[in-house]
Amino acid sequence: MAPRPQNRPYGLNIRINGVKMLSRIYIKxxxxxxxxxxLLKGFVHALRIQGSVSFLILRDISGTxxxxxxxxNADAFAYVKTLSLESTVEIVGLAKKDPTREGxxxxxxxxxxxxxMSEPELPIAVNEKNEVEAATDIRHQYxxxxxxxxxxxxxMKLSSAFDRYYREYLFEQGFVEVHTPKTMxxxxxxxxxxxxxxxxxxxxxxxxxxxxxKQMAIASGLEKVLEVGPIFRAEKSFTSRHATxxxxxxxxxxxxxxxxxxxxxxxxxxxxxxxxxxxNYGDEIKAIYGIxxxxxxxxxxxxxxxxxxxxxxxxDFESDLTSEEEKALGDYFEKQGQDxxxxxxxxxxxxxxxxxxxEDKPCTKSADLIYRGLEITTLAxxxxxxxxxxxxxxxxxxxxxxxxxxxDFFRYGMPPHGGWGLGGARFIMKLLGIEHIRDAMxxxxxxxxxxx
RNA sequence: GGGGGUGUAGUUCAGUUGGUUAGAACGCUGCCCUGUCACGGCAGAGGUCGCGAGUUCGAGUCUCGUCGCUCCCGCCA
Numbered sequence: 001m002a003p004r005p006q007n008r009p010y011g012l013n014i015r016i017n018g019v020k021m022l023s024r025i026y027i028k029x030x031x032x033x034x035x036x037x038x039l040l041k042g043f044v045h046a047l048r049i050q051g052s053v054s055f056l057i058l059r060d061i062s063g064t065x066x067x068x069x070x071x072x073n074a075d076a077f078a079y080v081k082t083l084s085l086e087s088t089v090e091i092v093g094l095a096k097k098d099p100t101r102e103g104x105x106x107x108x109x110x111x112x113x114x115x116x117m118s119e120p121e122l123p124i125a126v127n128e129k130n131e132v133e134a135a136t137d138i139r140h141q142y143x144x145x146x147x148x149x150x151x152x153x154x155x156m157k158l159s160s161a162f163d164r165y166y167r168e169y170l171f172e173q174g175f176v177e178v179h180t181p182k183t184m185x186x187x188x189x190x191x192x193x194x195x196x197x198x199x200x201x202x203x204x205x206x207x208x209x210x211x212x213x214k215q216m217a218i219a220s221g222l223e224k225v226l227e228v229g230p231i232f233r234a235e236k237s238f239t240s241r242h243a244t245x246x247x248x249x250x251x252x253x254x255x256x257x258x259x260x261x262x263x264x265x266x267x268x269x270x271x272x273x274x275x276x277x278x279x280n281y282g283d284e285i286k287a288i289y290g291i292x293x294x295x296x297x298x299x300x301x302x303x304x305x306x307x308x309x310x311x312x313x314x315x316d317f318e319s320d321l322t323s324e325e326e327k328a329l330g331d332y333f334e335k336q337g338q339d340x341x342x343x344x345x346x347x348x349x350x351x352x353x354x355x356x357x358x359e360d361k362p363c364t365k366s367a368d369l370i371y372r373g374l375e376i377t378t379l380a381x382x383x384x385x386x387x388x389x390x391x392x393x394x395x396x397x398x399x400x401x402x403x404x405x406x407x408d409f410f411r412y413g414m415p416p417h418g419g420w421g422l423g424g425a426r427f428i429m430k431l432l433g434i435e436h437i438r439d440a441m442x443x444x445x446x447x448x449x450x451x452x
Numbered sequence: 453g454g455g456g457g458u459g460u461a462g463u464u465c466a467g468u469u470g471g472u473u474a475g476a477a478c479g480c481u482g483c484c485c486u487g488u489c490a491c492g493g494c495a496g497a498g499g500u501c502g503c504g505a506g507u508u509c510g511a512g513u514c515u516c517g518u519c520g521c522u523c524c525c526g527c528c529a
Binding site: 001046048049050051052053054055057066068070071084085098099100101121122123125129132133134136137138157166177193208209232233235236238239240241242243247248249251277305320322323324368374376377378380420421422424425427437448 | 453458462463465477478479480481484485486488489490491492496520521522523524525526527528529
Protein backbone atom coordinates (compact mmCIF):
# COMPACT_ATOMS: atom_id res chain seq x y z
CA MET A 1 0.00 0.00 0.00
CA ALA A 2 2.85 2.37 -0.67
CA PRO A 3 1.45 5.67 -1.83
CA ARG A 4 3.39 7.18 -4.72
CA PRO A 5 3.94 10.84 -5.36
CA GLN A 6 2.01 11.73 -8.45
CA ASN A 7 4.53 13.57 -10.51
CA ARG A 8 7.71 11.59 -10.42
CA PRO A 9 8.53 7.96 -10.78
CA TYR A 10 10.39 6.10 -8.06
CA GLY A 11 13.94 4.92 -8.39
CA LEU A 12 14.76 7.54 -10.92
CA ASN A 13 17.81 9.68 -10.36
CA ILE A 14 16.71 13.27 -10.42
CA ARG A 15 18.80 16.41 -10.31
CA ILE A 16 18.25 19.30 -7.97
CA ASN A 17 20.55 22.26 -8.62
CA GLY A 18 22.75 19.97 -10.64
CA VAL A 19 23.19 17.51 -7.80
CA LYS A 20 22.06 13.99 -8.38
CA MET A 21 19.33 13.00 -5.88
CA LEU A 22 17.67 9.72 -5.24
CA SER A 23 14.08 9.64 -4.13
CA ARG A 24 13.20 7.21 -1.42
CA ILE A 25 11.42 3.99 -2.27
CA TYR A 26 9.56 1.63 0.00
CA ILE A 27 11.09 -1.71 0.85
CA LYS A 28 8.21 -3.45 -0.87
CA UNK A 29 9.27 -1.81 -4.14
CA UNK A 30 12.86 -3.05 -4.14
CA UNK A 31 12.12 -6.01 -6.47
CA UNK A 32 11.06 -3.52 -9.14
CA UNK A 33 14.48 -1.87 -8.99
CA UNK A 34 16.93 -4.73 -9.27
CA UNK A 35 20.18 -3.48 -10.72
CA UNK A 36 19.46 0.11 -9.71
CA UNK A 37 20.75 2.30 -6.96
CA UNK A 38 18.02 2.82 -4.38
CA LEU A 39 17.44 4.94 -1.31
CA LEU A 40 15.69 3.31 1.65
CA LYS A 41 14.69 4.79 4.97
CA GLY A 42 13.44 2.97 8.01
CA PHE A 43 14.19 1.35 11.34
CA VAL A 44 17.00 -1.07 12.16
CA HIS A 45 15.04 -4.28 12.70
CA ALA A 46 17.97 -6.65 13.20
CA LEU A 47 21.76 -6.54 13.09
CA ARG A 48 24.05 -9.45 12.37
CA ILE A 49 27.61 -8.19 12.65
CA GLN A 50 30.29 -10.57 11.41
CA GLY A 51 33.99 -10.44 10.68
CA SER A 52 33.87 -9.80 6.98
CA VAL A 53 30.26 -9.20 6.07
CA SER A 54 27.45 -7.76 8.13
CA PHE A 55 23.72 -7.77 7.69
CA LEU A 56 21.19 -5.16 8.65
CA ILE A 57 17.51 -5.93 8.39
CA LEU A 58 15.70 -2.69 7.65
CA ARG A 59 12.01 -2.21 8.32
CA ASP A 60 9.60 0.39 7.03
CA ILE A 61 5.81 0.57 6.80
CA SER A 62 5.86 -1.71 3.76
CA GLY A 63 8.01 -4.55 5.09
CA THR A 64 11.56 -5.66 5.87
CA UNK A 65 14.61 -6.29 3.74
CA UNK A 66 18.14 -7.51 4.22
CA UNK A 67 20.97 -5.07 3.64
CA UNK A 68 24.48 -6.44 3.11
CA UNK A 69 27.56 -4.52 4.20
CA UNK A 70 30.81 -5.98 2.90
CA UNK A 71 34.19 -5.41 4.53
CA UNK A 72 35.61 -3.77 1.43
CA ASN A 73 33.18 -0.92 2.01
CA ALA A 74 35.27 0.08 5.02
CA ASP A 75 33.34 3.17 6.11
CA ALA A 76 29.94 1.55 6.05
CA PHE A 77 31.32 -1.65 7.53
CA ALA A 78 32.73 0.23 10.52
CA TYR A 79 29.66 2.42 10.84
CA VAL A 80 27.13 -0.38 11.00
CA LYS A 81 28.86 -1.69 14.13
CA THR A 82 27.93 1.52 15.92
CA LEU A 83 24.21 1.25 15.19
CA SER A 84 21.63 0.08 17.71
CA LEU A 85 18.38 -1.74 17.09
CA GLU A 86 15.43 0.51 16.18
CA SER A 87 17.59 3.46 15.20
CA THR A 88 16.28 5.23 12.13
CA VAL A 89 18.64 5.08 9.16
CA GLU A 90 18.85 5.86 5.50
CA ILE A 91 20.62 3.51 3.18
CA VAL A 92 21.81 3.94 -0.36
CA GLY A 93 22.76 0.79 -2.14
CA LEU A 94 22.33 -1.56 -5.02
CA ALA A 95 19.10 -3.50 -5.25
CA LYS A 96 19.68 -7.12 -6.17
CA LYS A 97 18.39 -10.62 -5.83
CA ASP A 98 19.50 -12.47 -2.73
CA PRO A 99 22.07 -14.97 -4.03
CA THR A 100 21.38 -17.39 -1.16
CA ARG A 101 17.59 -17.52 -1.15
CA GLU A 102 15.35 -17.88 -4.12
CA GLY A 103 12.69 -15.20 -4.45
CA UNK A 104 14.25 -12.89 -1.90
CA UNK A 105 15.83 -9.51 -2.50
CA UNK A 106 18.50 -7.51 -0.74
CA UNK A 107 20.40 -4.28 -0.96
CA UNK A 108 24.17 -4.12 -1.11
CA UNK A 109 24.95 -1.07 0.97
CA UNK A 110 27.00 1.78 -0.45
CA UNK A 111 26.35 4.34 2.26
CA UNK A 112 24.45 4.20 5.49
CA UNK A 113 23.60 7.03 7.83
CA UNK A 114 21.73 7.15 11.12
CA UNK A 115 18.92 9.67 11.23
CA UNK A 116 18.35 9.23 14.95
CA MET A 117 19.97 6.64 17.17
CA SER A 118 17.94 4.48 19.49
CA GLU A 119 19.13 3.98 23.02
CA PRO A 120 20.69 0.52 23.06
CA GLU A 121 18.39 -1.13 25.57
CA LEU A 122 14.78 -1.20 24.44
CA PRO A 123 12.08 -1.42 27.09
CA ILE A 124 10.25 -3.91 24.90
CA ALA A 125 11.51 -5.95 21.99
CA VAL A 126 10.19 -4.88 18.61
CA ASN A 127 11.77 -7.81 16.83
CA GLU A 128 10.32 -10.57 18.96
CA LYS A 129 12.08 -13.87 19.15
CA ASN A 130 10.61 -17.02 20.64
CA GLU A 131 7.24 -15.31 20.53
CA VAL A 132 7.95 -13.75 23.90
CA GLU A 133 5.95 -10.63 24.39
CA ALA A 134 6.35 -8.04 27.12
CA ALA A 135 3.61 -7.60 29.70
CA THR A 136 0.50 -5.73 28.62
CA ASP A 137 1.05 -2.63 30.71
CA ILE A 138 4.65 -2.20 29.57
CA ARG A 139 3.68 -2.69 25.95
CA HIS A 140 1.05 0.00 26.24
CA GLN A 141 3.32 2.33 28.18
CA TYR A 142 5.66 2.12 25.18
CA UNK A 143 2.85 1.81 22.67
CA UNK A 144 4.90 3.57 19.98
CA UNK A 145 7.42 0.74 20.12
CA UNK A 146 4.70 -1.87 20.38
CA UNK A 147 3.12 -0.51 17.22
CA UNK A 148 6.38 -0.85 15.31
CA UNK A 149 5.85 -4.60 15.29
CA UNK A 150 4.58 -5.59 11.86
CA UNK A 151 1.61 -7.46 13.33
CA UNK A 152 0.47 -4.32 15.15
CA UNK A 153 1.16 -2.07 12.18
CA UNK A 154 -1.22 -4.28 10.27
CA UNK A 155 -3.95 -3.69 12.85
CA MET A 156 -3.60 0.05 12.32
CA LYS A 157 -3.68 -0.37 8.54
CA LEU A 158 -6.81 -2.48 8.82
CA SER A 159 -8.50 0.03 11.13
CA SER A 160 -7.85 2.66 8.52
CA ALA A 161 -9.06 0.37 5.75
CA PHE A 162 -12.22 -0.27 7.72
CA ASP A 163 -12.79 3.51 7.98
CA ARG A 164 -12.24 3.89 4.29
CA TYR A 165 -14.43 1.06 3.05
CA TYR A 166 -17.18 1.95 5.52
CA ARG A 167 -17.38 5.43 4.08
CA GLU A 168 -16.76 4.28 0.54
CA TYR A 169 -19.78 1.97 0.52
CA LEU A 170 -22.12 4.37 2.25
CA PHE A 171 -21.14 7.38 0.14
CA GLU A 172 -21.87 5.23 -2.88
CA GLN A 173 -25.35 4.69 -1.43
CA GLY A 174 -25.89 8.43 -1.13
CA PHE A 175 -25.05 8.90 2.53
CA VAL A 176 -23.88 12.25 3.89
CA GLU A 177 -21.34 12.38 6.69
CA VAL A 178 -22.09 14.63 9.65
CA HIS A 179 -19.94 15.52 12.61
CA THR A 180 -21.97 15.85 15.75
CA PRO A 181 -20.81 17.67 18.88
CA LYS A 182 -19.01 15.67 21.53
CA THR A 183 -20.02 18.00 24.33
CA MET A 184 -23.65 17.86 25.31
CA UNK A 185 -25.92 19.80 27.64
CA UNK A 186 -27.74 16.68 28.79
CA UNK A 187 -27.15 12.94 28.76
CA UNK A 188 -27.89 11.40 25.39
CA UNK A 189 -29.43 8.14 26.55
CA UNK A 190 -29.09 7.33 30.19
CA UNK A 191 -27.58 9.40 32.96
CA UNK A 192 -25.33 6.93 34.70
CA UNK A 193 -22.36 6.54 32.44
CA UNK A 194 -21.23 9.97 31.34
CA UNK A 195 -18.06 11.93 31.81
CA UNK A 196 -18.89 15.33 33.22
CA UNK A 197 -16.65 18.17 32.13
CA UNK A 198 -16.52 21.84 32.97
CA UNK A 199 -18.02 23.92 30.21
CA UNK A 200 -17.09 27.42 31.35
CA UNK A 201 -19.43 28.03 34.26
CA UNK A 202 -21.71 25.04 33.88
CA UNK A 203 -21.44 21.29 33.54
CA UNK A 204 -21.45 19.50 30.22
CA UNK A 205 -21.19 15.85 29.27
CA UNK A 206 -19.04 14.02 26.77
CA UNK A 207 -21.22 12.32 24.19
CA UNK A 208 -21.65 8.61 24.83
CA UNK A 209 -23.34 8.29 21.45
CA UNK A 210 -24.21 10.57 18.54
CA UNK A 211 -27.72 9.15 18.71
CA UNK A 212 -29.74 12.27 19.40
CA UNK A 213 -27.87 14.39 16.88
CA LYS A 214 -28.06 11.72 14.20
CA GLN A 215 -31.81 11.91 14.61
CA MET A 216 -31.61 15.67 14.29
CA ALA A 217 -29.93 15.10 10.94
CA ILE A 218 -32.95 13.01 9.96
CA ALA A 219 -35.27 15.79 11.14
CA SER A 220 -33.11 18.08 9.01
CA GLY A 221 -34.07 16.11 5.94
CA LEU A 222 -30.62 14.70 5.25
CA GLU A 223 -32.24 11.27 4.85
CA LYS A 224 -29.09 9.15 4.99
CA VAL A 225 -26.31 10.11 7.34
CA LEU A 226 -23.21 8.47 8.67
CA GLU A 227 -20.69 9.45 11.27
CA VAL A 228 -17.36 8.04 12.29
CA GLY A 229 -16.39 9.59 15.56
CA PRO A 230 -15.41 9.22 19.19
CA ILE A 231 -17.77 8.24 21.96
CA PHE A 232 -17.09 8.34 25.68
CA ARG A 233 -18.40 5.99 28.32
CA ALA A 234 -17.75 6.49 32.01
CA GLU A 235 -18.69 2.91 32.83
CA LYS A 236 -16.37 1.07 35.15
CA SER A 237 -16.20 -1.88 32.84
CA PHE A 238 -13.36 -4.31 33.34
CA THR A 239 -13.66 -6.53 30.32
CA SER A 240 -11.68 -7.34 27.21
CA ARG A 241 -14.25 -5.60 25.01
CA HIS A 242 -14.78 -2.20 26.64
CA ALA A 243 -12.92 1.06 26.39
CA THR A 244 -13.91 4.37 27.93
CA UNK A 245 -13.27 6.09 24.63
CA UNK A 246 -13.67 4.49 21.26
CA UNK A 247 -14.65 5.15 17.69
CA UNK A 248 -18.27 4.58 16.83
CA UNK A 249 -19.36 3.92 13.27
CA UNK A 250 -22.88 5.27 12.99
CA UNK A 251 -25.62 5.35 10.43
CA UNK A 252 -29.10 6.82 10.45
CA UNK A 253 -31.48 6.42 7.52
CA UNK A 254 -34.90 7.94 6.78
CA UNK A 255 -38.06 6.60 5.17
CA UNK A 256 -37.38 3.00 6.00
CA UNK A 257 -40.08 0.40 6.27
CA UNK A 258 -38.70 -1.04 9.49
CA UNK A 259 -35.51 -2.31 11.12
CA UNK A 260 -35.16 -4.99 8.47
CA UNK A 261 -34.02 -2.28 6.06
CA UNK A 262 -31.24 -1.39 8.47
CA UNK A 263 -30.14 -5.01 8.86
CA UNK A 264 -30.08 -5.37 5.10
CA UNK A 265 -27.94 -2.27 4.71
CA UNK A 266 -25.52 -3.43 7.36
CA UNK A 267 -25.03 -6.95 6.06
CA UNK A 268 -24.35 -5.61 2.59
CA UNK A 269 -21.92 -3.07 3.99
CA UNK A 270 -20.05 -5.72 5.96
CA UNK A 271 -19.78 -8.01 2.97
CA UNK A 272 -18.40 -5.07 1.00
CA UNK A 273 -15.85 -4.18 3.67
CA UNK A 274 -14.67 -7.77 4.12
CA UNK A 275 -14.46 -8.28 0.37
CA UNK A 276 -12.24 -5.21 0.06
CA UNK A 277 -10.13 -6.17 3.05
CA UNK A 278 -9.60 -9.67 1.66
CA UNK A 279 -8.73 -8.24 -1.73
CA ASN A 280 -6.20 -5.71 -0.50
CA TYR A 281 -4.91 -7.15 2.77
CA GLY A 282 -5.79 -10.84 2.58
CA ASP A 283 -2.23 -11.97 1.85
CA GLU A 284 -0.73 -9.86 4.60
CA ILE A 285 -3.32 -11.09 7.10
CA LYS A 286 -2.63 -14.66 6.07
CA ALA A 287 1.12 -14.19 6.33
CA ILE A 288 1.14 -12.50 9.73
CA TYR A 289 -1.93 -13.91 11.47
CA GLY A 290 -2.40 -17.14 9.54
CA ILE A 291 -6.04 -16.22 9.02
CA UNK A 292 -8.05 -16.52 5.84
CA UNK A 293 -10.43 -13.59 5.66
CA UNK A 294 -13.89 -15.05 5.45
CA UNK A 295 -16.39 -13.09 3.39
CA UNK A 296 -19.82 -14.12 4.69
CA UNK A 297 -22.69 -14.97 2.40
CA UNK A 298 -25.94 -13.00 2.29
CA UNK A 299 -28.26 -12.78 4.02
CA UNK A 300 -26.89 -13.16 7.55
CA UNK A 301 -28.92 -15.50 9.73
CA UNK A 302 -31.50 -13.89 12.01
CA UNK A 303 -32.78 -15.21 15.29
CA UNK A 304 -35.14 -13.62 17.75
CA UNK A 305 -34.16 -13.16 21.37
CA UNK A 306 -36.90 -15.59 22.38
CA UNK A 307 -35.62 -18.24 19.98
CA UNK A 308 -32.05 -17.65 21.10
CA UNK A 309 -32.97 -18.01 24.76
CA UNK A 310 -34.80 -21.24 24.01
CA UNK A 311 -31.85 -22.51 21.98
CA UNK A 312 -29.52 -21.78 24.89
CA UNK A 313 -31.84 -23.38 27.39
CA UNK A 314 -32.71 -20.22 29.29
CA UNK A 315 -36.11 -19.28 30.70
CA ASP A 316 -35.27 -15.65 31.31
CA PHE A 317 -36.98 -13.79 28.48
CA GLU A 318 -36.80 -10.35 30.08
CA SER A 319 -33.03 -9.91 30.21
CA ASP A 320 -30.39 -9.41 27.59
CA LEU A 321 -28.05 -12.28 26.80
CA THR A 322 -25.18 -12.70 29.24
CA SER A 323 -21.73 -12.55 27.69
CA GLU A 324 -21.53 -16.30 28.16
CA GLU A 325 -24.77 -16.80 26.26
CA GLU A 326 -23.58 -14.42 23.57
CA LYS A 327 -20.46 -16.53 23.09
CA ALA A 328 -22.50 -19.73 23.06
CA LEU A 329 -24.79 -18.28 20.43
CA GLY A 330 -21.76 -17.26 18.38
CA ASP A 331 -20.34 -20.78 18.66
CA TYR A 332 -23.63 -22.27 17.58
CA PHE A 333 -23.70 -20.24 14.38
CA GLU A 334 -19.97 -20.55 13.74
CA LYS A 335 -20.40 -24.31 13.69
CA GLN A 336 -22.81 -23.74 10.81
CA GLY A 337 -20.21 -21.62 9.07
CA GLN A 338 -21.80 -18.31 10.03
CA ASP A 339 -19.56 -15.64 11.55
CA UNK A 340 -22.42 -13.17 11.82
CA UNK A 341 -25.91 -13.40 13.24
CA UNK A 342 -28.58 -10.77 13.82
CA UNK A 343 -30.29 -11.15 17.16
CA UNK A 344 -33.71 -9.53 16.82
CA UNK A 345 -36.85 -8.58 18.75
CA UNK A 346 -35.31 -7.40 21.98
CA UNK A 347 -37.67 -6.95 24.90
CA UNK A 348 -38.63 -3.37 25.71
CA UNK A 349 -37.11 -3.78 29.15
CA UNK A 350 -33.54 -3.88 27.82
CA UNK A 351 -33.86 -1.21 25.15
CA UNK A 352 -33.91 2.59 25.29
CA UNK A 353 -37.10 4.65 25.01
CA UNK A 354 -36.48 5.84 21.46
CA UNK A 355 -36.59 2.37 19.87
CA UNK A 356 -39.79 1.57 17.99
CA UNK A 357 -41.98 -0.98 19.72
CA UNK A 358 -44.03 -3.69 18.06
CA GLU A 359 -47.78 -3.15 18.44
CA ASP A 360 -48.57 -6.78 19.16
CA LYS A 361 -45.77 -7.83 21.51
CA PRO A 362 -43.56 -6.20 24.18
CA CYS A 363 -40.60 -6.13 21.83
CA THR A 364 -38.63 -3.50 20.00
CA LYS A 365 -37.93 -3.33 16.29
CA SER A 366 -34.27 -3.65 17.00
CA ALA A 367 -31.40 -6.06 16.62
CA ASP A 368 -27.84 -6.68 17.71
CA LEU A 369 -25.26 -7.93 15.26
CA ILE A 370 -23.13 -10.66 16.79
CA TYR A 371 -19.74 -11.30 15.19
CA ARG A 372 -18.11 -14.53 16.38
CA GLY A 373 -19.89 -14.30 19.71
CA LEU A 374 -19.37 -10.58 20.30
CA GLU A 375 -21.94 -7.84 19.96
CA ILE A 376 -20.58 -5.32 17.49
CA THR A 377 -23.74 -3.37 16.69
CA THR A 378 -27.04 -2.31 18.14
CA LEU A 379 -29.53 -1.17 15.52
CA ALA A 380 -33.19 -0.21 15.61
CA UNK A 381 -36.01 1.55 13.95
CA UNK A 382 -36.70 4.68 16.00
CA UNK A 383 -40.06 5.91 17.17
CA UNK A 384 -40.91 8.91 14.98
CA UNK A 385 -44.32 9.87 16.47
CA UNK A 386 -43.98 12.62 19.05
CA UNK A 387 -46.78 11.49 21.34
CA UNK A 388 -45.73 7.86 21.33
CA UNK A 389 -42.11 8.82 21.93
CA UNK A 390 -43.06 10.96 24.93
CA UNK A 391 -45.17 8.21 26.43
CA UNK A 392 -42.34 5.68 25.97
CA UNK A 393 -39.97 8.12 27.62
CA UNK A 394 -42.29 8.54 30.59
CA UNK A 395 -42.89 4.81 30.82
CA UNK A 396 -39.12 4.40 31.35
CA UNK A 397 -39.41 6.80 34.25
CA UNK A 398 -37.58 9.60 32.48
CA UNK A 399 -38.55 13.27 32.38
CA UNK A 400 -39.09 15.38 29.28
CA UNK A 401 -37.69 18.64 30.60
CA UNK A 402 -33.95 18.22 29.99
CA UNK A 403 -34.50 16.57 26.67
CA UNK A 404 -37.18 18.79 25.19
CA UNK A 405 -34.66 20.15 22.66
CA UNK A 406 -34.48 16.59 21.32
CA UNK A 407 -38.23 15.97 21.46
CA ASP A 408 -38.74 19.11 19.39
CA PHE A 409 -37.17 17.26 16.42
CA PHE A 410 -40.35 15.20 16.30
CA ARG A 411 -42.91 18.00 16.32
CA TYR A 412 -42.68 19.21 12.75
CA GLY A 413 -42.75 16.12 10.60
CA MET A 414 -40.19 13.38 11.31
CA PRO A 415 -39.48 10.71 8.71
CA PRO A 416 -39.69 7.08 9.86
CA HIS A 417 -36.06 6.18 10.39
CA GLY A 418 -33.54 3.90 11.96
CA GLY A 419 -29.84 3.28 12.25
CA TRP A 420 -26.98 1.68 14.12
CA GLY A 421 -23.86 2.17 16.12
CA LEU A 422 -21.01 -0.17 15.30
CA GLY A 423 -17.85 -0.71 17.34
CA GLY A 424 -14.97 -0.62 14.88
CA ALA A 425 -12.34 -1.91 17.27
CA ARG A 426 -14.56 -4.85 18.17
CA PHE A 427 -14.86 -5.66 14.51
CA ILE A 428 -11.09 -5.62 13.99
CA MET A 429 -10.64 -7.64 17.15
CA LYS A 430 -12.87 -10.42 15.91
CA LEU A 431 -11.48 -10.28 12.39
CA LEU A 432 -7.94 -10.98 13.60
CA GLY A 433 -8.73 -13.01 16.71
CA ILE A 434 -7.28 -10.35 19.01
CA GLU A 435 -8.14 -11.09 22.62
CA HIS A 436 -8.41 -7.62 24.07
CA ILE A 437 -9.86 -4.46 22.57
CA ARG A 438 -6.95 -2.34 23.77
CA ASP A 439 -4.75 -4.12 21.23
CA ALA A 440 -7.18 -3.33 18.42
CA MET A 441 -6.97 0.42 19.04
CA UNK A 442 -4.24 2.98 18.43
CA UNK A 443 -4.22 4.23 22.01
CA UNK A 444 -6.41 2.57 24.60
CA UNK A 445 -8.44 4.39 27.18
CA UNK A 446 -9.76 2.28 30.02
CA UNK A 447 -10.98 2.89 33.55
CA UNK A 448 -7.40 2.85 34.86
CA UNK A 449 -5.66 3.79 31.64
CA UNK A 450 -5.18 7.47 30.89
CA UNK A 451 -1.60 7.22 29.62
CA UNK A 452 0.07 7.80 27.29
C1' G B 453 -19.72 -2.57 41.82
C1' G B 454 -18.44 -8.19 42.79
C1' G B 455 -14.86 -12.30 42.48
C1' G B 456 -9.88 -14.37 41.33
C1' G B 457 -4.52 -14.02 40.01
C1' U B 458 0.19 -11.64 40.06
C1' G B 459 4.66 -8.33 41.28
C1' U B 460 12.52 -11.19 41.18
C1' A B 461 17.95 -7.98 35.78
C1' G B 462 16.02 -3.74 30.07
C1' U B 463 12.35 -8.11 28.65
C1' U B 464 10.34 -13.18 29.58
C1' C B 465 10.84 -16.36 33.56
C1' A B 466 13.19 -20.03 37.42
C1' G B 467 14.33 -19.72 42.56
C1' U B 468 13.29 -26.51 46.80
C1' U B 469 11.11 -27.03 53.90
C1' G B 470 12.91 -19.88 55.45
C1' G B 471 19.76 -20.69 55.26
C1' U B 472 25.14 -18.04 53.81
C1' U B 473 27.70 -15.27 46.75
C1' A B 474 19.53 -14.68 43.86
C1' G B 475 20.08 -17.91 38.42
C1' A B 476 18.69 -18.84 32.91
C1' A B 477 17.30 -17.14 28.06
C1' C B 478 16.91 -12.91 24.97
C1' G B 479 18.75 -7.91 24.98
C1' C B 480 23.20 -4.82 26.35
C1' U B 481 29.12 -3.95 26.52
C1' G B 482 34.08 -5.71 24.69
C1' C B 483 36.98 -9.08 21.60
C1' C B 484 36.87 -12.94 17.57
C1' C B 485 34.25 -14.82 13.16
C1' U B 486 33.87 -14.50 4.52
C1' G B 487 26.81 -14.94 3.36
C1' U B 488 24.30 -14.55 8.28
C1' C B 489 19.06 -15.05 8.53
C1' A B 490 16.52 -17.33 16.20
C1' C B 491 24.07 -16.40 13.08
C1' G B 492 28.07 -18.53 16.03
C1' G B 493 32.41 -18.40 19.83
C1' C B 494 34.89 -16.17 24.24
C1' A B 495 34.65 -12.62 28.16
C1' G B 496 31.71 -9.08 30.94
C1' A B 497 28.18 -5.50 33.02
C1' G B 498 23.41 -5.38 34.90
C1' G B 499 19.05 -6.73 41.01
C1' U B 500 17.09 -1.97 47.54
C1' C B 501 13.45 -9.43 44.90
C1' G B 502 6.94 -3.25 44.03
C1' C B 503 6.77 -0.45 48.82
C1' G B 504 6.16 -0.47 54.40
C1' A B 505 5.80 -2.93 58.88
C1' G B 506 6.02 -7.70 61.48
C1' U B 507 7.63 -12.98 62.87
C1' U B 508 12.68 -15.11 63.05
C1' C B 509 19.47 -16.04 64.78
C1' G B 510 18.26 -15.49 59.48
C1' A B 511 12.91 -13.48 54.71
C1' G B 512 12.84 -13.33 47.38
C1' U B 513 10.34 -17.34 50.33
C1' C B 514 5.94 -16.77 56.11
C1' U B 515 2.11 -12.81 58.21
C1' C B 516 -0.36 -8.02 57.89
C1' G B 517 -0.92 -3.51 55.37
C1' U B 518 -0.26 -0.64 50.99
C1' C B 519 0.49 0.44 45.78
C1' G B 520 0.67 -1.27 40.80
C1' C B 521 -0.63 -4.67 37.07
C1' U B 522 -3.87 -8.46 35.23
C1' C B 523 -8.18 -11.90 34.38
C1' C B 524 -13.51 -13.11 34.88
C1' C B 525 -18.70 -11.35 35.90
C1' G B 526 -22.10 -7.15 35.61
C1' C B 527 -23.01 -2.63 32.36
C1' C B 528 -22.40 -1.96 26.60
C1' A B 529 -20.24 -0.53 20.72
